[in-house]
Amino acid sequence: MNRLRWAMLLLAALLAGCLEKEELRIEATSETCTPRFWKTLPESKSRDSLVERCMTRGGYKHRVPETF
Template identity: 80%
Template sequence: MRHLPMNWLRWAMLFSAALLAGCLDKEEPMIEASSQTCTPQFWKTLAEGKRRDDLVERCMTRGGYKHSVPQTF
């Protein structure tokens, strides 16, 4: 049985890692908060996760959230 050179093993591991890196966390486009997307029925069609949570947060604060003015006493 022939032993493979260690350099070949390192290249194989590096190549495998590069291929797997493309499979992780693909960035999905952000859904715009509108009257069509800000309904519970639409939210139920989305998979659970950060994308849906971000949309719900934008819908809940749409138009009604205003930063408070700092006050000094």
């Protein structure tokens, strides 16, 4: 009986990491790329991802290799 309890406890611990919520992905638009909108979102990976996409939206360009 004691082994069964340990097995159940181990199984529960292993499955605990699998039950995370899926993060909401918000598209980077003119309305969502404002600090006022960011402040309404809870601190999470999705908010950080949105801010990063807004900061690099349209401004980042790959460098063209120069040959001499």
